[in-house]
Amino acid sequence: LFNSPLYSDVIFMVQGSVLPAHRAVLVARCDVMAAMFSGKYAEARSRVVPIHGVSSDTFLSFLEYLYTDSCCPASVLQAMAVLVCAEMYQVKRLQHLCEVCVCAYLQSMPSRELASTGISVIRLLRRAKCHNAEQLYIWLLHFIANNYLIFSHKPDFLELSGQPFYPPSVQNDK
Template sequence: MIIYRYSVADIEREREKRMSESAYRVETTSRLAQWRIENLASCTYRKSDPFKIGKWNWHLSVEKNRILSIKLYPEVSNITRENPPIASFIIRVISSVGDRKCLVHPEVTDKQLKNNDDFVWAIEVPLTGKFIIDVEFLDLKTSSPNGAEPCSIWSEGLTQRQSTGTALSSLGRMLSERIHTDIVINASDGSIPAHRAVLASRSPVFRSMFSHDLKEKEMSAVNISDMSIEACQAFLSYLYGNIENEQFLTHRLPLLRAADKYDISDLKEACHESLLEDIDTRNVLERLQNASLYQLPKLKTSCMRYLVKFSKIYDIRDDFNAFIQCADRELIAEIFNDVLATWKGF
């Protein structure tokens, strides 16, 4: 039997090693990066470990002389040299003690970043103690090789790529030109002719409707009264394979409800993945509620992490107070358990 013996000094060295490693680690979610600075008193310069947002690895650095300078830049690589990111972002410095004082740089829009001098934020306000550098990426674009307008990497969605090819184009024409339609979809404020065979092939719920002696089979109509005509058109466009990305993004939540109701797993997963990409303070509570309602574990985890790990719960106190008055009790308990666990570990 091997007996391991550790001294207090060994344990303290291991603790200091881990703290030193964490001092350079940047925590990230889909479009948000946070670097926690514990103490700059012992050094005048610090550079973070690389962290990935979009296609690129990034670095943050801080330099303290008479003023504090913060830099954000992509890591040097072939992809950076050949196609440097064109970034839109908001960067903040948040005091993590006391009243959580926050300094916000004016929004940066469509700035090409190639090296560590392309974005420098000089802060003259003295900062002491612990603080957080918070970078929220609003968009990342790449230059088009043919000289066209730069294209957002987040608009190149799976849904648009799935809507290609001759067969899908033909299905789309069947819907848009109403070729041999044999059923009507009644939305809350209008109707759209469609095809039983297409609906039945895409949804087991529709297949069951049309295979049994239900009113939908007899009346040749399906009532979807909880969707607007625009959302219903987006729903049918997805089923026929010709949905546009902007149409999909506009109607993600009603599409999610329809996917769950009619058991269309690929649409549900497409909505799930898309909703992960742009969580922010304006939508995080609604998305958390939907993640809980429709059992979307990755979205739920990301929303909880955004609120608790990244401390965004403090930025939406009034909305959160209203949210906890009507949200599911189990969900509220999970949030408070995460808050308590984070406080203990900080």
């Protein structure tokens, strides 16, 4: 049934893309969707639901997870985008899977590729902290420390100077 109009009872409009879905699946897998489709919100009465702040590819990956319980983002950046979407909809297991994907992608990169990649690990660290991806945040700190010679020459490395390196949950307690 994933991404199929057959028996769909809701359509998500995401960046001009039409993504059909089935409320029963969404409500069973996501508490935020369950609340969204309850009688109190406009989405409960609407067949077409606009989604903002997320790309259609990212939201499609999110829906795929809700239907299949699996997620295979094609890149670090896609994994981070799905992680942000998972946090938005409070789907913790998907968020954790995306954290693992980011770690696996970065770990598989040879040092030479890591040095020349357009991916900013420092920016990933900041996003992990911002989106409560605690395990990813801790792993990225360790990864940066282990690859200090590579990252210390990056312009955004200096932005880390003077910042406390508490995991997100510890920082929130302070």
